[in-house]
Amino acid sequence: MPAPSGLGRIFFWSVPLQAHPTGSAERREVSFAHVRAAHAGQGQGTIRRIIGLTLRHPWQVAIALGSTVVAVSFQLSIPILLGQAVDQAQGVLESNAGTSALVMTGLMLLGASVMRGIFTLLQNYYAEAVGHHTGHELRLAVYEKIQRLPFSFHDKVHSGDLITVGMLDLEGVRVFFSTALLRVVLLGMLIGLGAYLLISTDLVLGLLALSFVPFVAWRSSASQLQLRATWLTLQDKLQVLSRVMEENLGGIRVVRAFAGGRHEMEKFERASADALLLQHERVILRVRATSMMTFSFFLSMGLVLLVGGEKVIAGEMTVGTLTSFLTFMTILQMPVRQLGLMVNGFARASTCGARLFALLDTDVEIRDRPGARPLAAESGELRFENVDFAYPSDPTRLILKGVSFAARPGETVGIVGPPGSGKSTIAHLIPRFYDVTGGAITLDGQDIREVTLESLRARVGVVQQDPFLFTTTIENNIAYGDPWAKEPRIERAAESAQLHNYVMGLPAGYKTVVGERGASLSGGQRQRLTIARALVLRPSVLVFDDSTAAIDAGTEFRIRSAIKRFAKDRVTLVISHRLGALMHADQILFIENGEVLERGTHDELLALGGRYRALYDLQVRPEADLREAG
């Protein structure tokens, strides 16, 4: 850990961090221990489970709680000492010991303050530390889980919701210990012990001094819960506002093209006014609560002054005791006001925790079978045997029905069909993004469900329809699947994908950082980069999932011939609605409604005069239809 400079060095105390060795194997073990730990307590109530997680750091929890007890004790001693000092100054106690007694009390006050400070520091720091350690463990667990959950999960859960769980919900659970759990101890002790001290000194005055507590506690909790509810609504409204702005800026050409500036301003004003109104309501809500709390506090103080003053005048009490009461009230004020935060902490942790644990407890359906072996590499023959498939979300609707075909290394299989025919699903089944619901897919005679996922996916490359580019350099993006790849291999892959010339024309070449979702590349360039990405891996099975839609026919032809040179040991699957992309395949399947209706070579299918033929006519002679329509 880098030592902080300046003053920080003086106050640098050791942190009991979990051992985090640099050796990757050991580190991985530590990380996975964290991941496993975050799953502890499955099936318990949310709050109990969170408490269980924080208790995984028993020493820090113990120090934090212990320090709280000590800090509160010193805190409570201060009003007593102050009262004693006032009495001593008035000479009410032992008449002679005046000055030396005052020195004694003064030093005790100093000591109590220092100790209070030190233990408050320990209390706060270790409370934070517990939260941050728990947060770290949960982060790792969430990340790991999200990365492993299969496509079927990501199909039904919106990515924005996952981000909310991973950031906001995790935060709500993380701060539970410091904002809620520790505060129970702190407030319980402060109010409990304080009340005992006050009431045992003087019943009436004690009750008066504490009279603001129930009211403030109630106001504080109620307003916090209200603020939280309106906060959630506000987030929705701000979300609308931000979407209006983002879409406007992203679609600025459409806005300008339709001279929609005024229309857009109206949309903005509506969303904005809506959010602003709520913001104003929240300001009032918050201020009203704080003003009322302050007033009620001062009102009890006035009562204590009045009644206490009477008692002093009547000789039933000393000025010192009255001072103790008054200073005790000032000490109690802040923590009582923060009672609402504690209530809020519980409310937040229980809703956030419920969502977070629901994610962590989701079963990863697609994973290695027990005792799964790595895929044994032989010739690389791909076989579909009577494959049925239905999405887990709609198990009765079969997307594929009894699909069978075989492809030996060096062969290219073309798959064509109307939109929604199920042709893309085939691409997702080979690397086990989904598992087949009937039949089997084999590679070299091994059922893909019987081998390890890692070894399978290393052999299968899928070039997807909607490529995702990571915010890093072009070369790192190409080497995404094999981050050890060296330049020559990356460049060769880019050459084959017809991307090399373009990249070399960029000022920073392969070191050019491409934006989120590849914003600075055109659709065709993104697709070519994705092809290069698959080629770097030299897969035994290469699947193009309609991945050349944005690439013009000429470039596609050049890509095809470049790849062909290396294709003799590989099975290539081309899924496309564009016949030009697959009419050279060794075998073409025409799929409709999940069934293979026609199969054969291009010439055979043309001769057959069926659906393939009809599609061919449609694509080759679009002008004819146009004339008909015109």
Next chain:
Amino acid sequence: MAEQALPSEDEDVERRGRPPRAVVGSQKQEEEVFGTAFDGKIIRRIWSFVHPYRAKIWLAVGAVLVFTGMQLTIPLIIGYAIDRGITAGPEGRTTLYLAVGAFLAAILVNAAASYMQETVVGKVAETVLFDMRRAMFSHLQRVSLSFMDKTEVGRLMSRLQGDVNSMQEFLETSVLSVGDIVLLIGIVAVLLSLDMRLGLLTLSVMPILFIVRLFWLPPARRSFMAAHETNSAANGALAEGINGVRTVQSLDRQQVNFDLYDEKSFANLRTHLTAAKFAQVMVPIVDTLTGIAMAVVVIVGGSMVLDTSLDIGVMVAFLFYIQRFFDPIRSLTLQYSVMQRAMSSGRRIAEVLDVPVAITDKPGAIVLNRDMDGSVAFENVTFSYRPGQPVLKNVSFRVNPGETVALVGPTGSGKSSAMSLVHRFYEVDSGAVKVGGHDVRDVTQESLGDQIAMVLQEPFLFTGTVLENVRYRKADATREDVVNACKAVGAHDFITRLPEGYDTVLGQRGGNISLGQRQLLSFARALVMDAKILVLDEATASIDSYTEMLIQKALVRLLEGRTGLVIAHRLATIRGADRIIVLQNGVMIESGNHDELMALGGLYAKLYTMNYSSFDDLPGTQDDSAPSTS
């Protein structure tokens, strides 16, 4: 295996340890967060937003002064009550009642002042934030499109949201700071006037805190910044992992990414623990200084009370002031960072507001109305994005009312630029673009927009229902108009199959319908506009043949009875045009109908006979390195 077919320069790479190319999360640089604390120009800029509400601000400042006055008075009243009332024997009872009455009055005024100040400031601050955002947003609607082209949406969004929000703290606390300064001066003045000697002694701890804070602030702020940065890095990596999860799984990067994420999360843990140390280290320091001050009052003040040179009530008042002593110092030193943050955000906001508006309506610009003839003419137009690099050179042509002209040419030939000029997205360098016989610079932009319907290459849809999207800004279009337009372009069938027909909410950017369907909707949107001129940039991405057929038919319908200027890629579209204009490197080289151009035997004939499906497919002109302007 495929590997053997390739030269093996890097087969012996040792795949252990940290992969050299692997990164997770954005590599983007964080923006500067702290500026100079005070920048007159920025302050004036911010003030210009606050100015409309200045009366309220003065009211709030007044309230803050009253509030601060009451804070100062309350201990004095308590002290007075003790000295003149409580300790004065039975006769003091009236004084006690008087003092309690004064106390009640003071807390009422206190509550009213604080309520007024906080609500006024809170509301004004929120309103100012929304005003700033509105000013930026509406400015962005008018800045030149070339600025929008080169600026990422994300960057603008961070100005509109992050920077505006970070002004909030500044706006809310600035008025309070006035109160803090007054409170600080007030406490010093009151203590000194109560008793000069004791006051000086007690106040001597104040400079110590100032000095400690000065040393503490820079390293502490660095640690807070580091915590902030590692947090956004970890969150960025999580968001990337979620958005790119399909790619991550298909390239089997889960393990590598998990290790890298572990590093980020661990760094986040470390920086947060360091930041927590810095935050908490002030606690014992402040407590120790408070302890010293209390000890001084008890020992010195107490002795003074003993020898009756000081009233006991004054001593109690001193003890009360000490409790509040450090609050203003603490918030004032924090205010320094708040100001620095606000200045750097303010500068970025000002940057956006200062982007020049390149295109404005001429004074007395005429309104182009529907009875203009609908012709489009380019007269010796020369145009460049960057001085000295013209993309259109002396181009002249005329499109007669009702005529359809196809613009063809290789990528980078200037087609898209020509199209943008018709709508006056940019200003020509020389020559003129005339619409309906008027120079586009002589008419209002809005009326120009009314007469030109534009269809862009990439269909952009807004979040909202199908109906809202097709109607867009044409508020007076009835549901029937929309349905008719959709029927005309052949979109009606698929729309009625959507779950809620025309009222189906389209996901962000139209994600839940296919590209071809989005294209049809953007056609319908143009049709609803019912403009005299249609400018269309045909999509290059290939769409499945079934939708493609619909689009070709819709195009014919769309061009009926309108002047059409089409950037054409498809042969069918080109052949359907009345006239074809061929551009190359910004120069118009050929013009005529299909048969004429074929007879001419120039570039067009060459392109045509090469029989590519799209005219961008010139072999050897893989020049997508040219800046994309479409």
